Amino acid sequence: MILTDRQLNAIVLAGGGLVVDAPTLTFNQLRELAASAHDGNAELVVKNVGGLTADQLQTLAATAPGRISFDLTT
Helix, strand or coil, X not given: CCCCHHHHHHXXXXXXXXXXXXXXXXXXXXXXXXXXXXXXXXXXXXXXXXXXXXXXHXXXXXXXXXXXXXXXXX
């Protein structure tokens, strides 16, 4: 099932946790999801983060403290 970024944000804002694949979203979309996770008290797991910088990961973490995790496994 393919969902739009708007649908993903709505799910997270409603409190639903998600696991997302970083390469399928832009950094701005990830940041919006992180903000929605914060506002919806939802858990967000981001996989395949190899294309993101440490600064970007820190920005995402600061956007949703305690609500976002990064899967660093390969």
